[in-house]
Amino acid sequence: MKSSIFTCKASSFPSTTFKVLKEVKINIIKMELSITRPDDWHLHLRDGKLLEAVIPHSAHHFGRAIIMPNLKPPITTTAAAMAYRESILKALPINSGFTPLMTLYLTDSTTPAEIKLAKESGVIYAVKLYPAGATTNSQDGVTDLFGKCMPVIEEMVKHNMPLLVHGEVTSPEVDIFDREKVFIETVLSPLVLKFPQLKVVMEHVTTMDAVKFVESCAEGRIAATVTPQHLVLNRNSLFQGGLQPHNYCLPVLKRETHRQAIVSAVTSGSKRFFLGTDSAPHDRLKKECPCGCAGIYNAPVALAVYAKVFEEAGALDKLEAFTSFNGPDFYGLPRNTSKITLRKTPWKVPESFSYASGHVVPMFAGEMLDWLPSPV
Ligand SMILES: NC(=O)N[C@@H](CC(=O)O)C(=O)O
């Protein structure tokens, strides 16, 4: 059977080339989307055997990733970040062009001298704020940002080093669904007022309050990453047909109106929002147990899910800016020059991936997805 392949560059798709593959006999229209290679601006790679197991899934499609420092023990020094970077490079598949962009884990005792060292290393791109107790491996995080970390923040401003925030308060009296909103009111707003030059990424935004806050700030100064799960799932997914541990992450999924606000924001074409999967693998036994860990392993499905969201919003022309332009532009890094292809073809997500120490279950395990990425 002969197929004719032609490329159409419609005026409504300025930066994206579609290839429409028309199969004459069986009359299927297949769509291919060729986009600049994306980066992942929020990724947990872990270490040891789990690192080896998960890294190919990110390195396959993404050019670079901001590597989160919440290991056990956390990456609190430049020396530790450089050693972690070496183990990531060692775990990469042969000939992979993937570049890890390292971060430092902020604590009450981080010093301005450490920030200077980090900047001078040339491999550390940001500092991560985990309020102590907010999420996985955050027990060494910050207990009193305004009381303990001001000299460090001043040093970061000096070096134009962005602060990445897990934006939730931890006070037990605050309802878990309000933690992001209260964090914006009590921490983030005062912080950006106090440091008008500080660059901040509000990580994995989950509420319309966060969307409004980011949109109200100066472009290029405050931005946000958005995960696949917060674009396609709402809090019902935690309980649908029984407790669903693989849909549990922090900040926890919110109600449908919040999901819709996030979809509108990212598909509007705003430069303030970019791809950050928050892919957070935990061994199956640590998810399916009486006190399961927070974190969704989405690296194998992330691009397919993002493409679905933009397609359903009629905004496929805006996908490439979200996946591949807005992030590097914010960080002041060059955009990738290679391309990947997303082909509209059904594929089944594996039930799990086995590795030397167990199994890890991906988001949408066993389900069908529509867009298949390939690294060409
Ligand atoms: N998102 C999560 O639920 N978990 C992340 C930590 C984080 O990003 O908050 C993890 O490291 O497992």
Ligand SMILES: [Zn+2]
């Ligand atoms: Zn987080």
Ligand SMILES: [Zn+2]
């Ligand atoms: Zn994370």
